[in-house]
Amino acid sequence: MVKINDFAVESWMDAYETKCKYNIAETCCASISIDQLRELCDNKDRQVFDTSKILDYGAIRGSDDLRNNLARLYSAKVTTPLSPDSILTTPGAIQANYLTAYALVGPGDHVICHYPTYQSLYEIPSQLGAEVDLWKAKPENGWVPAIDDLKSLIKPNTKLIVINNPNNPTGAVLGKSFLQQVIDIASAKNITIMSDEVYRPLFHSISPLDKEFPPSLLSMDYANVVVTGSMSKAYSLAGIRIGWIASRNSALIETIAGARHYTTISVSHLDEQIAAYALHSSTVHALLARNIQLAKTNLALLDKFVLKNEDECEWVKPVAGTTAFVRFHREGKPVDSVDFCKKLLESTGVLFVPGSQSFGEEFKGYVRIGFVNQTDVVKAGLDAATKFIRKNLDDVDLAA
Structure with a gap:
């Protein structure tokens, strides 16, 4: 029997997400309805669903419309367009990440994983029998790990390097020149890189004109790359459970497609129709503009919250994505x-995620805050959290 460790962040959300008044733990941009999605579309005559379609298994590897739209987005500003055949759809990015590990690693393999990050990115390779080392980022370096540390972690049997860009929980990004250094290291040993890009392209605090603006790893000149993405985070459509896997290496895609037959067969083509509608050129720009503006507005609220409580908390301000990693302390401890999170929830109804439980015991005092929810929820929740900090922080236990 496979040893399955508790998936701490998902267990926390499962226990408390429906019991809070102010959910500032959610990592999706404020979710929208199909009616709201339709309002964002430039062409009001476009149908979201083709209700005449027979509800069979649909296109096994993913609908043409969805894969064409994804390929168009990945092909922007690159010299070599991405083929739709280079994309597989999945039930959410969590399945995309699982399938990639399931297809590519096993006993005797070594995996290096960017850290802190979403637990399944390193737990699944471990469950599959691989040896896993964590490539640790530190706040004093802006939550960007050291390239020399990566070099020291490489072994003769290193099969996969996993990165998460933009990062959950820190909101940090790995810039273009940094990514090139990772590719240089991987290519020297023919190591595959998997990049979880579910928070792409929600860049709220770095401009595409910045020379270090991070491209998708797919657009950089290395064949042994797999990227994963999702409709849940930057596209506000977690409820349709659509994710994807993309690679310019056809051998990698075929290997993962073979594994996918055992786990997925195909994805709901009702969900795929909604995703294709959202990613169509008549809709996607307005959807992303809405979410980037929401992120900027709410990040300003979170920035004010940190300043108000600067004697009790500190952070590295996030650059992209929907999350921030904030450290709370009393007189530096x-x-x-x-x-802290349990007493905050009980007293105010505000839900944060405890970092030491959900991302690693070393993250003492840290909480993850998901700040791209509805602005009124974020504002009211942060105001309530400020009152709790000023009145009740002394009642919170210190970390052991």
Whole structure:
């Protein structure tokens, strides 16, 4: 029997997400309805669904409309367009990440994973029998890991390097020149890189004109790359459970497609129709503009919150994505993040995620805040959290 460790962040959300008043733990841009999605479309005559379609298994590897739209987005500003055949759809990015590991690694293999990050990115390779080392980022370096550390982690049996860009929980990004250094290291040993890009392209604090603006790893000149993405985060459509896997290496795609037959067969083509509608050129620009503006507006609220409580908290301000990693302390001593989050929830109805439980024991005092929810929810929740900090922080246990 496979040893399955508790998926800490998902267990926390499962326990408390429906019981809070102010959900500032959610990592999706504020979700929208199909009616709201239709309002964002330039062409009001376009149908979201073709209700005449027979509800069979549909296109096994993903609908043509959806894969064509994804290929168009990945092909922007690159010299070599991405073929739709280079994309497989999945039920959410969590399945995309699982399938990639399931297809590519096993006993005897070594995996290096960017950290802190979403737990399944390193837990699944471990469950599959691979040896996993964590490539640790530190706040004093802006949550960007050191290239020399990556070099020191490489082994003769290193099969896969996993990165998460933009990063959950920190909101940091790995810039273009940094990504090139990772590619140089991987290519020297023919190591595959998997890049979880579910928060792409939600860049709220870095301009595409910046020379270090991070491209998708797919657009950089290395064949042994797999990227994963999702409709959940930057595109506000978690409820349709659509993710994808993309690679310019046809051998990698075929290997993953073979594994996919055992787990997926095909994805709901009702969900795929909604995703294709959202990513169509008549809709996607307005959808992303809405979410980037929401992120900027709410990040300003979070920035004010940190300034108001600067004696009790500190952070590295996020650059992209929907999350921030904030450290709370009393006179410099980190609080017990689980006790803090539980007492905050009980007292105010505000839901944060405890970092030490959900991302690693070393993250004492840290909580993850998801700040791209509805602005009124974020504002009211942060105001309530400020009152709690000023009145009740002394009642919170310190970290052991």
